[in-house]
Amino acid sequence: MPRYGTVQREKYKTLKNVFDLFTEKNLNKLISQGFFEGLESPLSIGKEANIFTAVAEGETRVVKIYRLQTCDFNKMFDYIRADPRYVDVRNNRRDVIFSWAHREYRNLLKAREAGVRVPTPLALLKNIVVMEFIGDDMAAQKLKDDVPEDKEEFLKEIVHQMKLLFKAGMVHGDLSGFNILNHDQKPVFIDMSQSTTLENPNALDYLKRDIRNVCVLFRKFGVKCDEESILKKITGK
Ligand SMILES: Nc1ncnc2c1ncn2[C@@H]1O[C@H](COP(=O)(O)OP(=O)(O)OP(=O)(O)O)[C@@H](O)[C@H]1O
Ligand SMILES: [Mg+2]
Structure with missing residues (x-):
């Protein structure tokens, strides 16, 4: 193997x-x-x-x-x-x-x-x-397969990472439990080939979709996730 x-x-x-x-x-x-x-x-x-x-x-x-x-x-x-x-x-x-x-x-x-x-x-x-390589002896698992120990904290950290990305003028564009790894109880974003700059006319839609996908997953984990307030946190508007 x-x-x-x-x-x-x-x-x-x-x-x-x-x-x-x-x-x-x-x-x-x-x-x-x-x-x-x-x-x-x-x-x-x-x-x-x-x-x-x-x-x-x-x-x-x-x-x-x-x-x-x-x-x-x-x-x-x-x-x-x-x-x-x-x-x-x-x-x-x-x-x-x-x-x-x-x-x-x-x-x-x-x-x-x-x-x-x-x-x-x-x-x-x-x-x-x-x-x-993200992992230790084994590759870090996808978030969808590795439920975080502190789910609320993990979600906060994801939002923080999204905000850093946004401040740098970018959105991920394909964020979900597939493209976030759980490495030592911290999120790592991967698969950025479709990430784009904010000048892309679709950027805001991508950001909203990313937030929705993240919230869908965290609701499955039993965590409250308010898409509007996350959007405000990320964009500052
Ligand atoms: N840097 C990395 N460290 C550890 N594992 C990784 C890394 N990059 C990718 N993987 C593993 O490979 C899987 C697929 O990677 P990725 O999401 O980048 O490609 P993909 O979704 O197959 O590509 P595509 O966009 O072509 O569909 C990830 O879900 C993850 O399990
Ligand atoms: Mg992927």
């Missing part, structure tokens, strides 16, 4: 064999540049990306590989061109996917600089993002 992953070794083997040549070449480039020594275990096979752990200098890292073939790139194109930073992205599969990976890297960096708890981004090459 893999050390960290939740996907069986067999699936990993199959996947490894189907990396396209382009991705394999870029993985090797990152290896030769010293970002990691090789892929270790699969952590997740998502809609658009495959995520692996890798080891470098004795520490674990995460390698997120956006798939070039099986992603919904038309939807990605619609999303990304609403972001003022990517209005010029061309409507072809590769450009859209590279911009998507680029946006995740850039957003993680910006969030990190603003003091938001996110994985530190370490490298970007085409459709591949290398980042800090």
